[in-house]
Amino acid sequence: MYPRNAWYVAAWDVEFAREKPEAVVILGEPIVLFRDSQGKLAALEDRCPHKLAPLSLGRCEGDRLRCMYHGILFDRKGRAVEVPGQDMIPHSLSVRSYPVTVRGTWVWIWMGDAEKIDEALIPETEALDSPNYLMRHGMIDYDASAHLICENLLDLSHLSFVHENSFGSSANHEWSNSPPFVTTLDRGVRIGRWIRNRRYRDGRTVDHWNTYDFLVPGILTMAGYAFPVGTADGLEGAPEAVAQDDVYSITCQAVTPVSEGKARYFFSAGVPRGTDEEARLEQLFKVTLQAFAEDKMMIEAQQKVIAQVPGRNFHPIGADRATTLYQRVARKLEKIER
Ligand code: FES
Numbered sequence: 001m002y003p004r005n006a007w008y009v010a011a012w013d014v015e016f017a018r019e020k021p022e023a024v025v026i027l028g029e030p031i032v033l034f035r036d037s038q039g040k041l042a043a044l045e046d047r048c049p050h051k052l053a054p055l056s057l058g059r060c061e062g063d064r065l066r067c068m069y070h071g072i073l074f075d076r077k078g079r080a081v082e083v084p085g086q087d088m089i090p091h092s093l094s095v096r097s098y099p100v101t102v103r104g105t106w107v108w109i110w111m112g113d114a115e116k117i118d119e120a121l122i123p124e125t126e127a128l129d130s131p132n133y134l135m136r137h138g139m140i141d142y143d144a145s146a147h148l149i150c151e152n153l154l155d156l157s158h159l160s161f162v163h164e165n166s167f168g169s170s171a172n173h174e175w176s177n178s179p180p181f182v183t184t185l186d187r188g189v190r191i192g193r194w195i196r197n198r199r200y201r202d203g204r205t206v207d208h209w210n211t212y213d214f215l216v217p218g219i220l221t222m223a224g225y226a227f228p229v230g231t232a233d234g235l236e237g238a239p240e241a242v243a244q245d246d247v248y249s250i251t252c253q254a255v256t257p258v259s260e261g262k263a264r265y266f267f268s269a270g271v272p273r274g275t276d277e278e279a280r281l282e283q284l285f286k287v288t289l290q291a292f293a294e295d296k297m298m299i300e301a302q303q304k305v306i307a308q309v310p311g312r313n314f315h316p317i318g319a320d321r322a323t324t325l326y327q328r329v330a331r332k333l334e335k336i337e338r
Pocket residue numbers: 048049050051052053067068069070071072
């Protein structure tokens with residue numbers, strides 16, 4: 001369920017040192033990221049063609065990367081430009097290069113056909129670098145398949161149970177008892193849900209509108225809006241209009257498949273700028289970290305149980321609707337590539 005003609009999140013741009021190459025693995029492919037002399041990123045296969053040593057143990061030299069085993073120097077396109085001890089450089093001495101770009105403070109890598117590259121397919125994550133929000137971010141490595149994390153994010157009914165002490169705390173299981181509105185998009189699904197009479201940590205009681213897009217290959221952009229109690233009554237779905245002033249919290253998240261049974265989860269949490277912004281973000285981030293530790297505990301345990309009974313199928317329930325629709329879209333995109 002991973003179309004290759006898609007942009008995958010490889011790193012937080014700000015976490016990325018200038019001097020050192022960095023190893024990442026996406027869809028089982030080892031990749032080395034490094035910056036050239038202008039700070040511009042390059043991404044190459046992390047495997048020197050000479051003796052298959054990792055180039056991520058190499059050294060950045062200007063716009064190039066030197067393998068620190070026997071010293072072959074590669075340019076940002078992956079071509080060998082210097083071979084110690086010989087003048088002749090075989091044409092075949094090269095590694096694959098990957099298109100890489102930075103958008104919304106994330107480093108994105110195109111894993112597919114270089115001829116099909118399309119920057120318009122980078123999901124919109126404007127909150128990540130918008131001056132309107134105060135954001136904080138993090139990253140979690142999972143010993144679990146990216147599929148399981150995507151399924152978790154596509155079905156927030158679990159907030160009532162996994163997160164009964166964090167995100168979903170309430171006596172009446174408001175998340176699992178409020179079915180979402182789900183629509184299919186070209187590259188994913190849009191999910192919205194009213195939580196009526198929700199009590200915020202700041203003491204307010206509101207009708208809370210939670211809405212997010214979940215897009216291939218595992219990118220989530222979500223906002224929560226606060227409306228006066230009673231707003232949701234009589235509405236068939238989304239509020240007629242949402243304004244920046246109504247935003248309570250915002251988040252962008254990405255699930256990157258690393259290899260079989262391993263994934264990397266990039267997340268952020270933000271609040272609108274304004275009074276007490278630091279305190280509001282502190283409170284939100286604290287509960288976010290608690291909730292994501294709860295998810296990790298459950299999903300990694302689930303992965304272990306799945307491994308005990310290979311081939312055993314899941315039994316769907318109504319809450320899986322968004323997951324089913326998303327997987328249908330992802331499979332369709334994958335099929336088009338074949
Ligand atoms: S393994 Fe890279 S130069 Fe020998």
